Each structure stands twice: as C-alpha cells, then as structure tokens.
Amino acid sequence: MTVVFEPWNETRGAEIIGEHANQEGATLVILHALQEAFGYVPEAAIPMVAQALNLSRAEVHGVFTFYHDFRHKPAGRHVLKLCRAEACQAAGGDALAAHAEAKLGVSLGNTTPDDRVTLEPIYCLGLCATAPSAMLDGRLVGRLDQQRLDALVAEAQR
C-alpha cells in the first residue's frame, strides 16, 4: 500500500495554504496539509506560508525544523517506524532495531539507497502493552518479533 503523493506544484501549494490560512494558529495545520499532499514540505512552500500568515520566513522555517514529523525531502516509498521508547526496550526492542538496521543496511533515521524504505525511530506508539511495536506506512503492528519484523521488512522492500 504505497502512498502516492502529488508532485510539488506552486498553484496547488497556494491552494492548500489558502484553505487553512484563516484558522487561528494555522502554521502546523498548513505544514501538515502540505506534507500530506506532497509527502514533504518543499522549501519553496516556506515563504508562501510566511506570506499567507503574515510571518517572517525565519519564523515558519523555525516551526518547520522544530518538529520531528516534517520532512524537507520525500521519504522512501515505504516508511517503517520502530518504537524505541522504554516499554518497547523492555520487551526486546533494542535487538529488533539492530536487526532491522542490519537487514536494510541503513541506520535508524535513514533511507535505503534505492529509495524504497525509510527506517525511523518513533518514541511511543501507545501500544505499550503489546510491545514491541512498529508502524509500516500507517499500519500498526504489535507483539513484534524477529519473524514478524522480517515480514514487514520484506513487504517494505517489495
């Protein structure tokens, strides 16, 4: 279930910004909407957001870089997030993270050279009673073990 994003387009970007610009405190709302459409927040969109909200470019850039969620370039075709917080650590998450890194040949926070898989840490999916857990493109997986992880990695690499 590859998520297909639109290619960046200024007119479409302006439209998205315009849809939300009238809300109070709209910056995060707009950045989320842009990322949802394009898969990342294109550099060119930052000054457009600033102008629409009557903010400086630096202010919008500051918001964009503060939050872990916002990407400055597209992720791989699939995003595999592994929970790395304490409850998952207690249930064997460290070994699974190392296993995923070895399988994909990239460390957490990176994308495979063929742009197929982005492997990311996430700090808590709230599935702490069925730890360790992971998320592949928005699909949640609990009670992760090496076998299940191998299946997820294989699915992501397809």
Added chain:
Amino acid sequence: MSLRLFVSRDAGAVAVGADEVALALEQAAAKRDVAIEIVRTGSRGMYWLEPLVEVATPQGRIAFGPVTEADVPSLLDALANNTPHVLRLGATDEIPWLKRQTRLTFARCGVIDPRSLDDYRAHGGYKGLERALSLGSDAILNEVTASGLRGRGGAGFPTGIKWKTVAQAKADRKFIVCNADEGDSGTFADRMIMEGDPFLVIEGMTTAGITVGATKGYIYIRSEYPHAVEAMNAAILAARRGGYLGDKIGGSPYSFDLEVRVGAGAYVCGEETSLLESLEGRRGIVRAKPPLPAHHGLFGKPTVINNVLSFAAIPFILAEGAKAYADFGMGRSRGTMPIQLAGNIRHGGLFETAFGVTLGEFVDDIGGGTATGRPVRAVQVGGPLGAYFPRALFDTPFDYEAFAARDGLIGHGGIVVFDDSVDMRKQARFAMEFCAIESCGKCTPCRIGSTRGVETIEKIIRGERVSENLALVEDLCNTMKFGSLCALGGFTPYPVLSALKHFREDFAPAPTTLQAAE
C-alpha cells in the same frame, strides 16, 4: 436470530490483528449463512487477550480470546451451536482482572460503540452535563473541588482550583484545551479513552466550558495517534449533529464547540505551555510561569488546560456527585487512577482502581510478572521522566505523596516492567539521550545538561574514571533538577538518579581480569 459480536477497533487491538479477525468473522459467517452483526468497540484493556471477541447472550457478554484468524471457523461453529470452545473466557464482567477494577472513567470503554452518540447516552452518557446545566457555574466548581480530583496528566494540581481561577478571570474570550499529547512511554490511557469513549472527553470539556465561560475548545492530539484523531473527529461531528456541541447545547443558553489539532512529533509539547505555543502555530518552546495559563493561556486568554483523563473524570463526578468520587482513594489522592501496565509484562493493559494499591500488587499480582518469565528487576513509573523502582520499593502505594516521598512520581500512571536482563546504565543513558533529543532548547540546564549527561554516562559505561564521573552525573542532575524551566529537564534526573541509587551495582567499575578470575 442474528449473533451480536463485539470486536475492538482500538489501535492496540488492531495492531495485533483485530481488523483481520473481524473480517474473517464476516467472511466465515457469510459462507455458513449465519447472520452476525459486528460492533467495533474500544478495548476492555486486557491487551494480552486481544483480539478479544465477545458475543451478546441473554446472560450478558461472553468473551473469547486471544482470537486469531485461524480460530475464526471453529469459534463461529461454537457460537452458532452454543458448544464449548478452547478460547472461551466466560462472562466478560466476571473475568477477575476486570472484576477487581473500579471503572469510573473507563466504565463504558470496550462496551459501547464509540461512534454512536445513542449508545453513549444509553449507557449513562451526558447525565453529568445535564446535571451541570441545572447546577450552574458556582455549584459545578464546588462539586469538582469537593471531588478532590487532581490533574491526571502528572502534575496532580487540583482541578477545581484551576477551573475556579479561569472562571473568575475577566476576558473577552476564554479557552478549554485538552492535552492529548500522551508521549510517555508505557502510557496509553488517553489513547484508549479517545478511541473507546470519545464522547466522554467531549462531555468533560463541554462541562468545563460552561463552568468557566469558554465557548471554544481544542484537543491537541499527538500525530502518533492517528486512530484517536479519527475517533475524536468522528465524535465531534456526531455531537454537533446531536446538539451537544455548537449553539445552545442541549437546549441551554450555552454555546461550546471543539476542534482537534494534531501535534508533530515533539515530546515537549506535552508540557502545557509548550503545547499552547504549538497550538498557536509556533515552535513548542516552553513559557516561563507565571503568568499561569489560567490567566494568560492560549492566544493570551484565560485557559483551562487539562489532561484527557482529567476531563474524562468530570462526567462521573457530576452525574454521581463529588462524594461518590472522593469516597475512593487515600490521603490527598482521591478517586480512581487508570494504571497502565506495560513493557515486559504478562498481563499488560489498563487497570482502573482507587488510589492506594501498591506497586508490587500491580506488577506481581495484577500484571502477573514478566512476559519472559524472568524475575522483575526494575519498573519505571510515570514515563521517561519517572524513577526506576527496585523490588525493595514495591510496597509503595499509588498516591501522589507516597511516590514523591520516595523520589518518584506517578505521572500519567504508566508502569513499565523490566526483567533481570536490563542494563541500568543503558536506561540512565537513554533518559539523558531522550531529553537531549526532545529538549525545546530554551533553558541551558536541559539543553546542554542532557547532552553532557549522555557523554558522561558513556564514559562510565566505558569504565573511564567511574567514581569521578558518577559524582559528576549526580551534580549535573541537581543542576537540571533545580535549574530547568519545565519538567523535561527538571524530571530527567529522576530515572538517572534512581538508576544510580537503586542499581548501583550496574555502575561499578568493571572488575579486572584478576578479580573476575577469583
């Protein structure tokens, strides 16, 4: 007659196959020409039994679990012919783990269809608001204060006092903000209630709105909780359609409406002032207090900001009266606390009970020890900023003051269990690393201290001048504890110092070969 089945749509159940089980049930039923109706509920909170399938019978619901897709054909046969099944757990309400609980806040979670306003009302929903509307602001404040409810997010500040401060403030606009940025590892109660009983949160926030004179509320949900976002948005639409949000709520003169805002992966935004900054569209930088959000909150206006569980406790208090709530608990910790059992634990899940149960009862008795079957060595209580407790402190009762007296905190009620394979140096290092990653950067003790903390603990792990560096870490923790602006830098020392204090043997200099050979 059609079989009425209940399968959870809670993210924790879905993560272990609840959707697949529901689909398999539908397919198998169609194949056998058995009429079934599947209601997708929240979770009962017994996660080791998920996916849990319940069937309605004249004697109440009967539970089966954990069910896999492969179990579905035999399960359906057993249900249709009323024959025994190996996964049968008996009447759901009689399962000891559920029966032992006092579910005031989670009474409906896992029982009702979270998308149905009618189901919510049929199970006592909106009774609290109806009474609140007849009471008026002053009387509501008295009830909330008398209930003894303290902020369930972790700080434990009396909710009644907070609300009264906002009610008395004069302003053209006031706001109600729900902190649903449940970032603590080992906690999922907010997520469960938003997914399993979202109208309860709406009712609690609406009550706050009419009490303090606010007409707009925001629910700030972390982006890691897409299912909760969806559930809250659906419930808000349904409440609006049903006349419970918008103008003239329930035919009263009051107006109140809600909006969901989604976070963007910053742990520090669970700190209330950082959350307000984020809601205003800025970097989640912590604000210095005072001024308090009650005076100068969202967009500079008086704001009630409470955790999901605090708002969720309100409808019971108003429907049943403050005394019914305050009768539970111990000392200054009144009512119930939804405890979350997590990590390496056999019976993990949500256990709501009156304050006063000891840590040991939760871990050994209710939780059943570790999932791996190895001895429990450490438990972290209260999230990444909570202390690690050894077995020796298992007699600590769940009570805000009792935990504080032992250099720990209840926080949001999460208990993460570790077995004897845990390396406490690694956990201490992680606490500092997490703080370094998530620090908003405003104050130096947190921003710099956490990074220096990681470096120094790494030196200890490598065996470099261990006693000197241990003293340095302790000193650094004191600086962070007393010099940080908010709980992130201020409480990160809890896990670090508790690891040093209670698990000192992990930090001892590595034995030389000679000693090891002896």
